[in-house]
Amino acid sequence: MAPPKPSLELLRALTDENVLRALMSEARLTRAEIAARTGISKPTISDSVQRLSGAGLVVDTGERTTGRGRVGSYYALGPDLGAALVAGVTQHRVTAEAVDALGRVRAREELALGPGAGPKAAADALATAASRLADRVRGGLRTAVISAADPVDRTTGRLVRLPDAPFLIGDLDPPAALAAHVVGPVHVDNDVNWAARAEHTDGRARDADDFVYLHLGEGLGGAVVSDGAVRRGHHGFVGEIAHLWTPGPDGTAMPLTEVFAALGLRRPGSTAIDVDALRTRIAPGTARADETRTALARAVGAVLEAAVSLVDPRLIVIGGEWGPDLVDTVADHFARSPRPVPVLPATLTEPELTGARLRAVEELRALIVSPTRPAHPTASD
Amino acid sequence: MAPPKPSLELLRALTDENVLRALMSEARLTRAEIAARTGISKPTISDSVQRLSGAGLVVDTGERTTGRGRVGSYYALGPDLGAALVAGVTQHRVTAEAVDALGRVRAREELALGPGAGPKAAADALATAASRLADRVRGGLRTAVISAADPVDRTTGRLVRLPDAPFLIGDLDPPAALAAHVVGPVHVDNDVNWAARAEHTDGRARDADDFVYLHLGEGLGGAVVSDGAVRRGHHGFVGEIAHLWTPGPDGTAMPLTEVFAALGLRRPGSTAIDVDALRTRIAPGTARADETRTALARAVGAVLEAAVSLVDPRLIVIGGEWGPDLVDTVADHFARSPRPVPVLPATLTEPELTGARLRAVEELRALIVSPTRPAHPTASD
DNA sequence: CAGTCTAGTAAGGACTCTTGCCTAAATGGC
DNA sequence: GCCATTTAGGCAAGAGTCCTTACTAGACTG
Structure with missing residues (x-):
């Protein structure tokens, strides 16, 4: 409804966002490649890259172009931008991954839950996995996306028991379990919703x-x-x-x-x-x-x-x-x-993790591009 | 996904949009008032008003401020920006209105349909109402939003018969019926959906x-x-x-x-x-x-x-x-x-017209602000 | 080794927004 | 009736952004 206020700062932010998004879809690019890809002029891209380098968001990889013409420098996203935690919780196991802004899985943990393990064990396993992953990625875990095999209360992120539905994992509170290991927002939803998202992006639908x-x-x-x-x-x-x-x-x-x-x-x-x-x-x-x-x-x-x-x-x-x-x-x-x-x-395997991963990458990218604004301004999932 | 390309033209367009939106929420404003309302500086607003006046989108109303201080000039949206057609079609009657960008109903037509009147009669009545309204508003009808008491095919805008549902109006094609009297897009949906929209904005929900x-x-x-x-x-x-x-x-x-x-x-x-x-x-x-x-x-x-x-x-x-x-x-x-x-x-009267009117004003405003882009870039309703 | 090609830089220009100051005109207190 | 106050609007200066054009440096090609 209310259009954004025009300002030169808005323009600059937009340029920076273009550069970052380009480097999120391709691991390394020269300034000339970024300019070609975004349609923004070379001098403007140079300015932006310089700004972003100063802030540590972008780094010179040290690699150089080969082939005809002047050698170019490749730039990439900074190494300290952190990762997103993606985790699936069922009654049998906790599967967790750390993914970076390029969508690459940087580390994975899998913890089995014994038969009859309750929500306490699941919470512990989730925290353990998160802690191990946080140690293995530079920049830490900046957000988390959790898939759970039970209904999830949208406003709190907690698992809930509904009448006439089995309560497989039990009374688990993922945001609380992860508070110590994840800095940013924790998004929780049930596995079926994440699976649907995966089928929408990669699968039958x-x-x-x-x-x-x-x-x-x-x-x-x-x-x-x-x-x-x-x-x-x-x-x-x-x-x-x-x-x-x-x-x-x-x-x-x-x-x-x-x-x-x-x-x-x-x-x-x-x-x-x-x-x-x-x-x-x-x-x-x-x-x-x-x-x-x-x-x-x-x-x-x-x-x-x-x-x-x-x-x-x-x-x-x-x-x-x-x-x-x-x-x-x-x-x-x-x-x-x-x-x-x-x-x-359905045909995908681990569809719920695939869907959660998609969301996690989206969220992490949004956090990098503008640390103040979330990925979904309206819908609070 | 892809952020807009930064450019000075984008900034200017944003300023103009701010000015137009301000004049859409208040019928007449001085430049100083627009500046205060939008948070944009006075010289910038003056520039924008001059641009928009030249294009006929904004006009000096001739009215002047009274009270202390220098007399200011009131500006308003131009008189030729046209109107949106809002129409409700039932088996009994066609109700049509022309609304302007401020949401004011400028003219209304109501045509009764005799008992047993078929889709042909409804189409004729719709066209007649549109034609009369188009003559009564400056700038013509730039878009139309139609409420129909039958299921509507989302992609074509035509009314359709579904199994086990009564077909009250019959095989009506509103976009075709209005082609001669409405310049821009025609949006058709059934009355229940529009009523829900009204309840969402003005009513119980x-x-x-x-x-x-x-x-x-x-x-x-x-x-x-x-x-x-x-x-x-x-x-x-x-x-x-x-x-x-x-x-x-x-x-x-x-x-x-x-x-x-x-x-x-x-x-x-x-x-x-x-x-x-x-x-x-x-x-x-x-x-x-x-x-x-x-x-x-x-x-x-x-x-x-x-x-x-x-x-x-x-x-x-x-x-x-x-x-x-x-x-x-x-x-x-x-x-x-x-x-x-x-x-x-439910409590609203004529909820379907209220809902359709809301959408029509939104659409008309979007057409005025940027004639190339529609109100809803993603959802094609 | 000369010609060609490419990444990046430099300079200049066009444009936008903001700040600060100024003017004109009407009000209201004295 | 006079003068300080208030307010809309204009003008000028300045900072910042982006773009185009032209240039440089370096490496490959034939």
């Missing part, structure tokens, strides 16, 4: 600005991408679909999670789905496999129809431990609905 | 960046506001909820629209809801009114639960001909769901 990602595993979750961005909703619970009304095996309406209870596919004493039992039950050749497949496809199909009504996706991507196994049956069923859209299985 | 608007009338529709903007989905069909799975009166799962069929509340030979029949049936004192109310509230409640799962709204606003009558019963039912949110009745 590359040219779809509106799609739905469905995760069918121990838990049931979805992610919504609208107008090119993952939408999280007010609390951050978009895609928590356990209680969506669906047709049960006998035709009566029931919440999605109850369908699994009715089919005897939940783990005892839990709302988590027994993935092994489910897979053997729908394996070809098993008695009444088709019946189970049909019941599941009807329920999942109702979720897709709800998504069509409320999100209007261009396509639907199905991931998770057992989701891709059922894609064909679901797609067949769904194709007979009033407004079907294509249904595709 | 003023400080909710994530909410759902439910329209319960002859047709059934919803609108989704996520991260502060109306989300339309790939085709533009977000909120077309007729086929969402809900519990029917007997407990079996059925699409929402079938619930009304089962209750005998549809108009014969149509999927449209018989609003009069419905209202008398749920009126207090009527036999079995409570039973009907309960059945409707269960079905509508399931829609709200689907919205909670896939949109995670902060609140829900219910409008439409009979929606507000049922708010209490729906809210009671919904409060017992696993994740209830507040349910409020």
Whole structure:
């Protein structure tokens, strides 16, 4: 609404940003290359490089051009600009990486969590991984992006328990766990949302600005991408679909999670789905496999129809431990609905880390370009 | 991703934009007032005003300041900057307005459509209204924002028939109908989405960046506001909820629209809801009114639960001909769901025109500020 | 070894914004 | 009725940014 105030300082900042962004997309460039790439004149680039060198944001790598003509000097981003922490937390392990502004993974840590490990163990492992990574990268960890296999409260970043959804990791507070090892902002979201982001940028949904990602595993979750961005909703619970009304095996309406209870596919004493039992039950050749497949496809199909009504996706991507196994049956069923859209299985491996990494690099770059302003001025993810 | 290229021309454009925006929020200002309001120095503002006067974008109104000190000259937006057309099309009438960059309604036309009038009559009425308005405003109609009581294809702007949804106006192509009378872009969306926008800016949802608007009338529709903007989905069909799975009166799962069929509340030979029949049936004192109310509230409640799962709204606003009558019963039912949110009745009158007007003013202002760039660079609504 | 090619520098010009000062004109206290 | 005060606007000077043009230094090419 309010346009920025014009000033010469704004121009200079814009020039510097152009130079930095150029060096973020290519590791080393001469001033002439930066000028050609940005369309800004050589003298102006020289000024900017000098400024940025003085501030330590850019350094002469010592490398020189070869070939015809005068030798040029290569410049690169400074070595002390730090890294972003990317971490995935599941009930089984903590996987953490340090990525730099060029998107390169500089270090990786993986810590297993014993069976039955609680949120305390997860928090400790997260802190340990962060501490080790912080020691291994110059400039430290300037921001963190965390993927968790549980719903995340958007405003606090804490994991939360929702009715009728399994609480796999438990009461974890990533921003608190990382406070000592990460200087800047910590962004937390659930794995399904990050996976959707990965599919949007690198995967099946590359040219779809509106799609739905469905995760069918121990838990049931979805992610919504609208107008090119993952939408999280007010609390951050978009895609928590356990209680969506669906047709049960006998035709009566029931919440999605109850369908699994009715089919005897939940783990005892839990709302988590027994993935092994489910897979053997729908394996070809098993008695009444088709019946189970049909019941599941009807329920999942109702979720897709709800998504069509409320999100209007261009396509639907199905991931998770057992989701891709059922894609064909679901797609067949769904194709007979009033407004079907294509249904595709997910293909990326570690999609949640890929998505989180994308966001981390974006955030780190924004911090470098203008330390005062965040990457997403409006949406606080 | 790519920052703008710095240049002195950019600075000048920014100054001019500041001046124009100031004159869009206040009808007349002296140069000194513009300087104070924008924080830009007086000589710079004087330069800009001179430039803009030369281009006809700004004019000296002839008015002079009174009071102490030297007399100042008031400036205002030029008289030939044109207006935006705002029009609402229902099966009964076409309502059209011309609004200027200050948001003032300069002229209004209302044309009734006879019963049974088809899309041809609607197109003619729209064109007639536009033509009359274009004659009554200096500078003509530079853009149009149309609200239609049917689903709208996002890419073409045409009204479309969807399965199980009433087609109230019929096969109308507003951009084609207006081509002769409107110079710039024509934006078409359905009335529910515009109403939601109005509630977001002026109504019940003023400080909710994530909410759902439910329209319960002859047709059934919803609108989704996520991260502060109306989300339309790939085709533009977000909120077309007729086929969402809900519990029917007997407990079996059925699409929402079938619930009304089962209750005998549809108009014969149509999927449209018989609003009069419905209202008398749920009126207090009527036999079995409570039973009907309960059945409707269960079905509508399931829609709200689907919205909670896939949109995670902060609140829900219910409008439409009979929606507000049922708010209490729906809210009671919904409060017992696993994740209830507040349910409020809509209050605005003509909400769809209010929402469309907001968008039209935004678009017109953007056209004046930079005739080459649209108001929404990314989302093509 | 002369010609060609390229990175970087230097000089000059055009332009924008700001600060500070000045003028003109109307008000209001005395 | 006079004069200090107040206010809009103009003018000049100065600093800063970017661009174009021209030049230099050095290395490859034939």
